[in-house]
Structures are given as C-alpha cells and as structure tokens.
Amino acid sequence: MIELKNVHFSYGEKPVLQNITFSVSSSESVVIMGPSGSGKSTILRLILGLECPQHGEILFDDENIATMKEKHKREIRKAIGMVFQDGALFDSLSVWENVGYYLLEHTRLSDEEIGRKAVEMLGFVGLNADEIIDKLPEHLSGGMQRRVAIGRALLSTNPRVMLYDEPTTGLDPQSAENVCNLIRKLQSEKSISTIVVTHQIADAIGLADRFVVIYAGELVFDGNLEQLRDSDDQRVRDFLAPFKSSFGEVAEKKFVG
Ligand SMILES: Nc1ncnc2c1ncn2[C@@H]1O[C@H](COP(=O)(O)OP(=O)(O)OP(=O)(O)O)[C@@H](O)[C@H]1O
Ligand SMILES: [Mg+2]
Incomplete structure (x- = not known):
C-alpha cells in the first residue's frame, strides 16, 4: 500500500532522514517511535507529499508520490487522512x-x-x-x-490510509484510551492502513501490528513486539530503557476496535 525505499531527506543543508526503507500493507497498523527530533513527523509529511525527498521513492499503490505532478498528488491525498501533531x-x-x-x-x-x-x-x-x-x-x-x-x-x-502524529499527547488516560479505540475501530471496520507516531509506549503496544524505530534520521528497527523487546541494537535499547518496566504490564493490553 505504502512503501518508502531508500528515502533521503534534508531541510536545506540539514540532513534529516537517511536511507529510510519500510512499508505498510493494506489494513496494517504501524507505529513509528523514536526520540524527539529524529524525523518522525517528517516521514508523515513525505508520505502526504508535503515534502519531496532528495533521493529515494515513496510509493502509494506502486506509484511514486515523490515524482508525481501536483494535480495527481492532490488526487492521491484524498485517500490519505492526516491528524496533525497539535490537532490543528x-x-x-x-x-x-x-x-x-x-x-x-x-x-x-x-x-x-x-x-x-x-x-x-x-x-x-x-x-x-x-x-x-x-x-x-x-x-x-x-x-x-x-x-x-x-x-x-x-x-x-475517503481514506484508505490514516496518519496520526502523536494523537494522544497531552490527554488524560481515559481520553487517550478513547482515541486509541477509535483509531483501532477505523482500522478494523474500514480496513484503513494506519501509521501512528507516538511517544506513549502503552498506546504504541495497543495500536501496533508492527513497530518502526527512527533514531537520528535512521531506521534502526522494524518488527513486532517480541522482536522489539528482544532487540539487541543499543539505540533501540536506550530508547526503550525508560519504558522497560511497563512492558510486561502493557503487553497484554490491546485496544478494541
Ligand atoms: N520546516 C523545517 N525546517 C527546517 N528544519 C526542520 C523543519 N521541520 C523540522 N525540522 C528539523 O528536522 C528534524 C526532524 O524533525 P521532525 O519534526 O520530523 O522530528 P520528530 O521526530 O517528529 O520530533 P518530535 O518527536 O519532537 O515531534 C529536527 O531536527 C527538526 O528541527
Ligand atoms: Mg513530530
């Protein structure tokens, strides 16, 4: 459905993303995590076609958004719903x-x-x-x-893909759970492919079929919860360290669609 292949992106001279490759299949839910400033929101902006990568491909149903004419891009965008970081x-x-x-x-x-x-x-x-x-x-x-x-x-x-940038940040636990349940409901009832950027590990675990971890503009992990827990990549371990104690407890929790 959506595929990023060897994507490099800079804001002016400032390199932000290097060699990002991952894909999201139809009705799948992928959670993107990583430290502040690592490039997560930028990935969503690239998928929406709001920014253009200097190198690499961003495919929507095998068509490259990065090289598309603006008119065609607007058509594709009608199939992508975005909830921005600040609600907006x-x-x-x-x-x-x-x-x-x-x-x-x-x-x-x-x-x-x-x-x-x-x-x-x-x-x-x-x-x-x-x-x-x-x-x-x-x-x-x-x-x-x-x-x-x-x-x-x-x-x-009429989205076939929904992108959510930190949809639960600043919410109390009950409201956060309501929003997560809604995200799951959309994914399951309407078969919408879903990409969620979040810092909330409990939400991530409840929402993700798969996890992607971005660290300083590089993709350092792509896999399921078990693989994430067992990852021996130091950058992944460092990022997860503060949450490790809550892993067991929240691992069982799944939001209901
Ligand atoms: N419009 C812009 N112009 C120049 N640099 C930018 C712009 N937007 C973001 N950046 C820089 O690109 C890098 C990645 O930003 P991005 O917003 O993608 O990070 P993020 O992972 O979403 O962070 P956060 O978790 O804080 O939301 C940061 O260093 C940021 O300062
Ligand atoms: Mg962001």
Whole structure:
C-alpha cells in the first residue's frame, strides 16, 4: 500500500532522514517511535507529499508520490487522512464548520447537508453532536478536540490510509484510551492502513501490528513486539530503557476496535 525505499531527506543543508526503507500493507497498523527530533513527523509529511525527498521513492499503490505532478498528488491525498501533531483545528470555526471544512470549501452541498454529515461523523467518533456542534474548539477538552480532528480527516477524505502524529499527547488516560479505540475501530471496520507516531509506549503496544524505530534520521528497527523487546541494537535499547518496566504490564493490553 505504502512503501518508502531508500528515502533521503534534508531541510536545506540539514540532513534529516537517511536511507529510510519500510512499508505498510493494506489494513496494517504501524507505529513509528523514536526520540524527539529524529524525523518522525517528517516521514508523515513525505508520505502526504508535503515534502519531496532528495533521493529515494515513496510509493502509494506502486506509484511514486515523490515524482508525481501536483494535480495527481492532490488526487492521491484524498485517500490519505492526516491528524496533525497539535490537532490543528481552526480556532475561530465552530465544531461543525471544522468537521465539514473540506465539504464547505470544495463542494456545493448546502450548509444543512454538511451539518447533517458533521452530526453523523461526530456520532461515529463517539461525540455527542447536540452538545458541541456549535461550540468553538477552545470550549472542548483535549480528547474531544482530537476526536473532532479525526472526524474532520474522515469527512475530508475517503481514506484508505490514516496518519496520526502523536494523537494522544497531552490527554488524560481515559481520553487517550478513547482515541486509541477509535483509531483501532477505523482500522478494523474500514480496513484503513494506519501509521501512528507516538511517544506513549502503552498506546504504541495497543495500536501496533508492527513497530518502526527512527533514531537520528535512521531506521534502526522494524518488527513486532517480541522482536522489539528482544532487540539487541543499543539505540533501540536506550530508547526503550525508560519504558522497560511497563512492558510486561502493557503487553497484554490491546485496544478494541
Ligand atoms: N520546516 C523545517 N525546517 C527546517 N528544519 C526542520 C523543519 N521541520 C523540522 N525540522 C528539523 O528536522 C528534524 C526532524 O524533525 P521532525 O519534526 O520530523 O522530528 P520528530 O521526530 O517528529 O520530533 P518530535 O518527536 O519532537 O515531534 C529536527 O531536527 C527538526 O528541527
Ligand atoms: Mg513530530
């Protein structure tokens, strides 16, 4: 479905990613972990075609996003939903305008019709539309904002792939669990391939079919939980050291779709 092959990327003179190769198959969930600044968000931006690699290929269904014309890229992007690191709702727009943003901008559907779709979507992401539909994002909790952002991504695209950049950062444990359950539900009910960047080891373990660890712009691990636990790569061990004690406990936990 998505394949990165020998991807190198620099911001100007600053090298950020070196020789990144991994793939995500249809309906698979891959979690990307790694220290701050290692290049995780950049990988998502490359997959979305927002940045272009200096070397290597990024394939979406065997087509190279990196060399595609902008128009074709926009078409591909309709199949990719993205939830950005900071949630990124529009502060001055109400919940329904946020969720229906793409439809308001790009279709001729009436406000009424878009409102109806927004209500339906809010229900799907587990929010009570009646209570929040006319509110501004600042009047919602962090967990609710994150779910509104996921709803917006779903209504903006017809995603076959969802990218989540730290979807649970800053949330209390209950809200984080709700968001993770929603991510799993989308993956299983709608067969959406999923890439999640997270620092939360419990979430990672609950969400991942496979793990990728990025360290200083290099891919240093690609494998399942057992392999991750047993990895003898020092960089992987260093990164996981603070979480080691919680591994046993959280290993059993799987979010329900
Ligand atoms: N627009 C930009 N221009 C220049 N450098 C950038 C830009 N965006 C990110 N970088 C740099 O690229 C590197 C990788 O950044 P990236 O945001 O991908 O890291 P990350 O792994 O997502 O980190 P975090 O866990 O803190 O979100 C960092 O050194 C960062 O400073
Ligand atoms: Mg990031």
